[in-house]
Amino acid sequence: MLYDVAVIGCGRVGLPLALGFADAGLRTLGVDNDTQRLDAVRERRMPFEEPGADAILARAEIDWSSQVSDAAGAQHIVITLGTPSFSHIEIDLSAIRGVLDDLLPHLQDGQSLTLRSTIAPRTTEFVSGYLAKHRGFDVGRQIFVAHAPERIAAGRFFEEIGTLPCIIGGVGERSGEVVGELFGAFGAPIVQTTPVQAELAKIWTNILRYATFALPNLLMMDCEQYDANVFDVIELINRDYPRGGMAQPGFTAGTCLRKDFAFSEERSNAPGMLLAVSRVNESVPLFLVEGLKRRLGSLSGKKVAVLGLAFKADTDDERDSLSHKLIRLLERELADVAIHDPLVETPTLDLDEAVAGADAVVMAANHSVFRDQAVLLSIGERTADGALIADPWDCWGSGQVFGFARELAVLSGTA
Ligand SMILES: NC(=O)c1ccc[n+]([C@@H]2O[C@H](COP(=O)([O-])OP(=O)(O)OC[C@H]3O[C@@H](n4cnc5c(N)ncnc54)[C@H](O)[C@@H]3O)[C@@H](O)[C@H]2O)c1
Numbered sequence: 001m002l003y004d005v006a007v008i009g010c011g012r013v014g015l016p017l018a019l020g021f022a023d024a025g026l027r028t029l030g031v032d033n034d035t036q037r038l039d040a041v042r043e044r045r046m047p048f049e050e051p052g053a054d055a056i057l058a059r060a061e062i063d064w065s066s067q068v069s070d071a072a073g074a075q076h077i078v079i080t081l082g083t084p085s086f087s088h089i090e091i092d093l094s095a096i097r098g099v100l101d102d103l104l105p106h107l108q109d110g111q112s113l114t115l116r117s118t119i120a121p122r123t124t125e126f127v128s129g130y131l132a133k134h135r136g137f138d139v140g141r142q143i144f145v146a147h148a149p150e151r152i153a154a155g156r157f158f159e160e161i162g163t164l165p166c167i168i169g170g171v172g173e174r175s176g177e178v179v180g181e182l183f184g185a186f187g188a189p190i191v192q193t194t195p196v197q198a199e200l201a202k203i204w205t206n207i208l209r210y211a212t213f214a215l216p217n218l219l220m221m222d223c224e225q226y227d228a229n230v231f232d233v234i235e236l237i238n239r240d241y242p243r244g245g246m247a248q249p250g251f252t253a254g255t256c257l258r259k260d261f262a263f264s265e266e267r268s269n270a271p272g273m274l275l276a277v278s279r280v281n282e283s284v285p286l287f288l289v290e291g292l293k294r295r296l297g298s299l300s301g302k303k304v305a306v307l308g309l310a311f312k313a314d315t316d317d318e319r320d321s322l323s324h325k326l327i328r329l330l331e332r333e334l335a336d337v338a339i340h341d342p343l344v345e346t347p348t349l350d351l352d353e354a355v356a357g358a359d360a361v362v363m364a365a366n367h368s369v370f371r372d373q374a375v376l377l378s379i380g381e382r383t384a385d386g387a388l389i390a391d392p393w394d395c396w397g398s399g400q401v402f403g404f405a406r407e408l409a410v411l412s413g414t415a
Helices: 014-023 035-042 053-059 068-073 094-106 123-135 175-186 195-226 230-238 273-296 322-332 351-355 373-382 405-412
Strands: 003-008 028-031 062-065 074-079 112-115 144-147 166-170 190-193 303-307 336-340 360-363 388-390 402-404
Touching (some): 003 014, 014 053, 014 175, 035 062, 068 074, 074 094, 112 175, 123 195, 144 175, 144 195, 166 195, 195 230, 273 360, 273 402, 303 351, 322 336, 336 351, 373 405, 388 405, 402 405
Parallel strands (some): 003 074, 074 112, 303 336, 303 360, 360 388
Antiparallel strands (some): 388 402
């Protein structure tokens, strides 16, 4: 075989994984149909931010291809394609099916196929059945199929790949063992299970996070209704309480959390429960817009600065960010929206320009830089008199979701 491993889909998950395999000494092929992305990596430029990746890309011996069929020249094939959810609350498997069809004529005895993407329960069984149906393979003996879910958050790949237990759900007799040897290259503990348990473990890892953050977000909205302070209530819940605690409110989204719950919801035993979790998190932008209106009156013609386009702290990833939804909602109120985010690729205004004369500022992402005293000072000095700040992340450290800039500056000690 020409390669030890081929990774199909060199995105946020697949590219660091391919680099990791190459760095571990495996003859590696990275496959992607995005030619711009391939041009970048061939020139040894990372197409997105991933700490540690630049150095490995600079030295890695790795081949790239835009042809999925080239992956069939590898002993092990790993699929890291996107798995979105249809609005029907159903996994969209079209990318995976397309790649399977491209691979089918070329697969040979002894090869392994691993699904690293997040998938709905029983998808691994479907893939193995597809290979058996169309090529007659005895999966688990002749050819090996497994689910080895990616549980590392973007931005943490090289920090966690060597330690985070790697779950492997192999089909049939030997798939788990074969794919375990491949991922053993990273040195983290390998945990063998069944395919469906691996699928459930991954999606419920994310459902747990999605629900964990929905609770403080719902509490934040309840507190507004009762004229209570959410940060005070969370402190009352958590202080010296020995049985777990409440997380902090904020925008909860991103490509994974926003859709992975749907892979359970599509055949749920409690239909609607996880949809409600989603609805709570999805309501936060509207809650902030309504909160601004309650305090400032109509937003028509008012300048609103939105700080942060990324979906979470200190990332350049804007995919499925609630900031975009917030901006759309503000524009529907005829507000003049000014945007600043120092990390994302989308061009935005610089901070001073975005906040100058603003009637309101929404701290939409909790980037570390937004907690910087210099940033808070600039907001305090440059916004209009009586400017309102919406700060669900408590970037100001003032313990107020809504507060006037002057008041927050005093509370946070930046005045
Ligand atoms: N991003 C994360 O933090 C994260 C974490 C854990 C798991 N996941 C899961 O991993 C999977 C991949 O997510 P991602 O964020 O890396 O997605 P992504 O969109 O960044 O990457 C997918 C890549 O596949 C390529 N691609 C699409 N169709 C192709 C085809 N037919 N042939 C070749 N390449 C093709 C795209 O160009 C893209 O580069 C998803 O199932 C996701 O849910 C993501």
